[in-house]
Amino acid sequence: MIVVKAGGRIIRDNFEQLVNSLSKLNEKVVFVHGGGDIVSEYSKRMGVEPVFVTSPEGIRSRYTSKEELEVFIMVMNLINKRIVTGLVSKGKKAIGITGADGPSVLAQRKKKIVIVDERGRKRIIEGGYTGKITSVNSDYIVSLFSSVDSVIVAPLAVDLEENTLLNVDGDQMAFSIAKALKAETLVFLTDVEGVLFEGKVVPKMSVTEAKEMSKKVGAGMNRKILMAAEAVESGVGKVIISSGKIEDSINNALKGNGTVIV
Template sequence: MIVVKIGGRVVKNSLEKVILDIANTNEKIILIHGGGDIVTEYSKKLGIEPVFVTSPEGIRSRYTTKEELDVYIMVMSLINKKITSRLSSLGKSTIGISGVDASLLIAERKKKIVIIDERGKKRIIEGGYTGKVKEVKNEILTNLLKMFDVIVISPLALDPEESTPLNIDGDQAAFAISKAVKPDALILLSDVEGVLLEGKVVSRLTSNEARELSKKIGPGMNRKLLMAAEAIENGINKVIIGSGMKDKPITSALELNGTVIVNG
């Protein structure tokens, strides 16, 4: 069994390649999808201007207001059902859910967050409707995998205290799920071939090397490397960061094309 996370640009530009590869594999797959670029498009169409913030660590993320949360839920559900219906039509036994369903992903809303403002100063603001995963109900995934070949999951989580869905980072969802179910591999597919250093793909890293390299890599990939190191240290065999833009992207990643992070 493997866990695959596809980023928003892969969803927008290369989704059919991912779907066809899944349809032709014998692996049991948990697929977590993003879709931030599509959320942005729909928000603008509805007259909502998306807001992005940067953390002191240099990580850029969407600031989710209550208004935009509704758009986020709508778009993620749309993407989820498109993937599920296409895989099902290709003969793959597939179920599509979000992290809210059956309280699969429990999270806590961030009440306050620290950002770097336009003047380069640290500032504390209201947290909006984003959250950090606190718990994964892995028995739900275990039972679903007995019935289905593929589970497609939208990156939403439930805050039970506030009875609200939350926008959670897709990478964070993939790593939290992986730590719970201990797959043979976690594959992260984006629009690049792997971790790039001086224009070249770094083919292999230990968890310790991934932590060190995260200090030199730009926003987005630095978080992937830190989470990958933590995942390896929590019992996942390997994390592979590869391109979702090529033919047979999952097969290619399993053949160790891209950046492979292992224990060490």
């Protein structure tokens, strides 16, 4: 079984070729999709101005208010069902879920978050409706494969204590599911060819080398590398970071093109 994650820009700009690539797989796949840019477009149309915050580590992320959570849920389900429709039209058996289904992915709402404001000062603010994943129901996800080839997962987890869906980081969703399933391979499709260091793609890294490399690359990629190392330590066979902008991107990655972390 493999897990594949594609970010919002890949979904927006390479949708058809991504669905084509998914449809060519001959093995069971969990596909986690993003869609932040598309959410922002719909939010603006509906009069909800997107708000972004920056963490002390330099990571820029969406601040999810109650109003934007509703838009987020709507758009993520739209993207999810578009992918499912594309796959079933090509003869594949697919189902689309969020963390509430099953429930499959539980999370806890972040009550407070630390941000860096426009003056460069750290501040603690209300956490909004973003969450940290606490558990994955792997048995439920595996059970779905008795009747489908592909499980398409939107980055929405459920907080049972507060009775709400939460926006969760798509990378975290993919890594959490891959670890819970002990996936053979986790493919991470990005808008670059792999981990870039000194202008070149690093073809392969061990867990130890990945942890060292995380100190030498930018804020976005270093988190992916650290999560990849943790995933391999937790039983995932390997993690591949590769380009999602090319034809048949998933099989291209499975051939080892990009950065392989083992």
